[in-house]
Amino acid sequence: MKTVFIAGISGSIGKQALEVLNKDWFIDNFKIVGGSVYSNWEMLKDVIDKYYLKAVALVKESFEVPSTYHGCMIFKGETSVEKAIEYCNADISIIATSGFSGLRHTLKSLEVSKRICLANKESIVSGGNFILNNAYKKEKELIPIDSEHSAIFQLLLGESSKPEKIIITASGGALRDEPIDQLEHAPIDKVLKHPVWSMGKRITIDSATMVNKGLEVIEAFHLFRTKNITVAINRESRIHSMVQFTDGVIKMHYGLADMRIPIAFSLSYPQRKYYFDKPDFFSEKIDFHKVDFKRYPALKLALDILGIEFLQNAYNAADEVAVNSYLKGEIIFGDIYRIIYSTVNEIQQTFSYENESLKFTSLDDILKVDKLSREIAKKYVLEVKK
Ligand SMILES: NC(=O)c1ccc[n+]([C@@H]2O[C@H](COP(=O)([O-])OP(=O)(O)OC[C@H]3O[C@@H](n4cnc5c(N)ncnc54)[C@H](OP(=O)(O)O)[C@@H]3O)[C@@H](O)[C@H]2O)c1
Incomplete structure (x- = not known):
């Protein structure tokens, strides 16, 4: 036991x-x-x-x-x-x-x-390779629960070839059908109504901005060691992610949208011991859409900073501050992205001359960048509130 x-x-x-x-x-x-x-x-x-x-x-x-x-x-x-x-x-x-x-x-x-x-996911997004190296050095098993990463982990089991590309799927979040010009002032009750998943408040808001997808792209970069990652919208949340190989084969992970499945797999791996409902693939339609970065600029930002650990850390810290302020009614929905963008930018200017690669080598560094990013993000919240 x-x-x-x-x-x-x-x-x-x-x-x-x-x-x-x-x-x-x-x-x-x-x-x-x-x-x-x-x-x-x-x-x-x-x-x-x-x-x-x-x-x-x-x-x-x-x-x-x-x-x-x-x-x-x-x-x-x-x-x-x-x-x-x-x-x-x-x-x-x-x-x-x-x-x-x-x-x-x-x-x-x-x-x-x-x-x-x-x-x-914040452990990996904020801590970068420092966390993963810790796991490898100590020979520990780090099994992802996030449905997309669990899917990729499962798709790669038994593959000795590295995938050419990882394709992470997204539902599009609560505001996916909202006209773009109405996003700026999106009300909290609407943002918290996720079309597929029932989750905690922060991750639900992060799904609407696609910051969550940005965090997942960063998490995937560290877990699966590739920068070749794209995001595709699968509105039904049936395909939890895909891996593409050099021969043109794309493996997809198809299953119901229920977090108990990846949680169970992370516990029983390498076996499958969980019994659950099966998707009815005869009656389901599965399609994919490209991401419109005008609607989801925060995802574009995550892709732009991929692999730059200090900036990834700032991206998460600023989002935590901004989402908290949004939940308290201090800022509007559109401010969330602007606060993240300004914070990431300021952290880049603060550190770029010190360390070009901006990689973490200690927990103290991670804590330092997180703390500073929060201070910067709070400054921008105050500016917005004025
Ligand atoms: N929910 C999902 O479907 C889903 C899917 C994929 C990944 N994730 C990831 O899983 C993590 C948890 O998400 P969630 O949706 O389950 O969140 P949640 O419903 O908000 O639950 C958060 C849990 O963490 C505790 N907690 C919050 N702040 C803490 C702190 N400072 N110190 C110690 N404990 C603290 C909370 O305790 P209290 O109840 O006392 O506040 C609660 O037990 C997140 O990283 C999220 O991105 C979630």
Whole structure:
């Protein structure tokens, strides 16, 4: 029986991971020993009681929360997740924390666990090869959960030839049919209505701007070590990605749009042990469209900065700041891209003379660029608010 820690256990991916782990084969082969949240103590209490957890982490300090609960150790505060991961010493860590804070969780789990099932794309986007080199050096298995990366990972199994091109698919997000001239002031309730997936707030907004696709392109660049990546819109979200080979063969990954499938695969790999509904391919129409960069300029920006690690980090940090401000009603939808663009530009000017390749060699560097990018992005938010 393998032990599992779930960082971000109360989120969209965390809850779906729990569902998977409660299914037949999974229930017999895995034991959940710990988890973490930012502030959701009510959910933690439930999972502690249900799974008799060894330790949990609650990042937001709260005096009402005890230091042990029904025999489970409770870590609190900024570094609590790393402490809980270390204490639980699980065979597998699922990193489903949202945002840049997940990077520290990924790094700690790389020290402790044999397999890391990674949903937190920000770890790779912000940390670049520093994270992947850590995994390779420690001989750890890093299995992607993001549906596109899980698809590419699966398509490449058994292939000794490197693909010529990776084609990542996108749904187009909530505003895909909105006239371009109405995007600038798109209201939050509309942006949060994703046509296919049900996800956390940030990733849903990032789907509408296609920042999410930008993050995924960067993640794919690091995971699969190629710059030859394009994005195609598949409105039905049935094709989760494709790989193209020199002989003109394109392999596509076809399946239902449900995150429990890649979550389950990341746990059972190299086997498939999850039973689920099958797509009805006789009745389904599958088509692809080119991306209009006028509608999705943030994706173009991600492609332009591909491989420049400091700028990729700034891209994510600025988006986190901008999306937060958008959710609070401080800026309009169109400002999100402008804030990311200005921040990336300013980081490029700040660092380009110091280090042409702009690659990370330490965690301190990663934290430094993230912090500075956030300060710059907040400055632009304030300018917009004036
Ligand atoms: N949702 C999807 O379908 C999907 C698909 C592909 C990839 N992903 C990726 O998976 C990750 C999680 O996405 P999600 O949609 O599941 O997010 P979510 O629903 O917003 O959940 C986020 C989880 O992380 C915790 N958290 C937030 N900030 C934290 C912090 N500073 N420190 C520690 N824990 C923190 C939250 O705790 P509280 O509940 O206490 O706030 C919650 O458990 C993201 O990187 C996303 O890009 C998601």
